[in-house]
Amino acid sequence: MRLSDTLREVYLNLSRRKLRTFLTVLGIAIGSLTVTIVISLASGLRGFIQLQTSALADPRIMQVFAGKSLPIDAVLSGTLGRLGRPPREIKPDSGILNPGAFNLRFFTKDEVERIKKIPHVTRVSPGTMVFVNSIQLEGDRRKFEVICIPEGEGFNMELASGSGLTRDSGYEVILAQQYLQSFGISDLQMVIGKNVLLEVGRCPLAIGGQNSRFVLGDTTKKIFTAKVVGLARPTLLSTAVFLSEKLAVDIARFFLSDEELHTPDRYGLVVNVVADNEKNVRAIKKEIENFGMSAISVEERLGFLRTIFSVVEIGLSIFGAIALFVAGIGIANTLIMSIYERRREIGVMKALGATNAQVRFLFACEALIIGFAGGVAGFCVAALIGSIGNALARATIAKYWGDCSFFAFPWYLPLGIIIFCSLVGLLAGVYPASRAAKLDPIEALRSQ
């Protein structure tokens, strides 16, 4: 039998019991819809988060600690990692730490110099600890919430207006664009060159360096005045204020009551190392680890986000797969019922010379077409839902977060879903098709 004749026969057979065919296709379509929505949502959200984080995080930057193990790793592999097992003995260099007994120490001048000499390292700056109570525009009494990010901490903002911060900048800041709305300013240029006041309180728990005083419970506050040199494009971090290195260091010294902090002898607990190119980050990290230090790149810091999304995606996909499995049983059931109804027809076809393979192929094609139709229908509905979801997102929240698509439909998604659903159909049709092929023609012709 020619393929075109087989397909026409399939069409005629499936259109004979329209409602039953529709319901069977619907089953597959629901499975296809679920899987498509899950994958497109996970893919869209992953892309959205990646876009947001990569807009903020410069992949060329890594944080370096003077100790061999990262503090968080040590804590997790120490106390929290026992989970009911007996406590271990703490031996020197065992890497076992209790929470609080962080393996942290200040970088020495020599260590910083060694890092600076590693090929492809363009900059080494101290990691500063900056907490600011509020921000206000000079001449405006209103105070606004703020998260201060020292320049060089690995955040990579995109300028909407103005200029960037340079290493030699004095007290300068770049504001997130959303501040314009809070300040009540409509023109981007109007805020450039204006001063903002950053209110900083001393850390009430800090015990500073040799020359500092004991400040437990101190409530002294200080205002740092800085010039706005630029505006950052809107991202999730709508309260971000990026600080020049000098401003960040001075705020950290005041906050921790330690005027010697970030001087060559007390450079910092953490240093930020910038590579000339993202590709060289891994090699630099390895070199740093060879010095007996530890480093974590932006890529590693964001890795957990991807892991979370992958787990959620796999979990939800399992539900979709179960839906498709159930739909597959529906196809098998439909075809088996169809074989019972069409026994006589199958008998006639065999009497007229149809081979077992031809009968098997006909039923397998019916199953394949049901799977294919379900896959296409499910994907189309999912694409419609996704488009509506994306349109709603653009109309409501995109103005705060920039352009965002929560549902992503990469080119391979329709292809993959439709092929997968067709395969589910084909697999479900294997047994019924084989049963139809093996029908005894005489028995089939006798049946009513």
Next chain:
Amino acid sequence: MRNNRVALYRRVLLSPAIVSLQNLSRHYRIGGQTVKAVDDVNLAIKSGEFIAIVGPSGSGKSTLLHLIGGLDSPTSGSVFSDSLHLATLSEKEKANYRNEKVGFVFQDFNLQEHLTARENVELPLKIRGTPRHTRTEKANSLLEAVGLLQRALHRPTQLSGGEKQRVAIARALAGDPKIVLADEPTGNLDSKTGEEVVKLLSKICRERGVTIIAATHDVNIAALADRVMHIRDGRIEETCE
């Protein structure tokens, strides 16, 4: 053993018979008992002959046709048809044999309800892989021969019993078979329509030199046949020329 087989082949292949049954038996086990549907039948049918196999219900007429048509396999004995020893054919070769050498006409027509009269006639050619326009031409000429060209696009539910059987005859002849096996072709028709249908079948087959083997109760068929064979309990009891 081998010599016997060679002798059997030589005898059959040298004979003018298109169908040759050699010690053919088909036994079934039903409820612990052996039912001899066909029992040691020897028969030679010449090309172009019209044979009527007459016998009561359950006498083995249909089983005999199924064995000749390659739908069933014998318990013992051999069926030679158009120089083919059916027992030696694979499943696919048997299907090809049914498609190319044999045409079936059934008591209850067995037309596909979802197809038109013409599509039903085209079915053996469709299975064979014949291109659409060729098989449509062939189906139209056969429908014309059975007087139903004007009903070509009608579905079986829109046809009378006699018309359905005429479509079935056209379908049986679509693949240009050498043998038409008709199992009670008038069983579901009134006597007048039955007579017309049998005459039509006989006329068309004789024109085309096709051998007809018809299992029947119908005296009209027997009257038109070249030979009438009476079968009882699976055995051929007498043959009338």
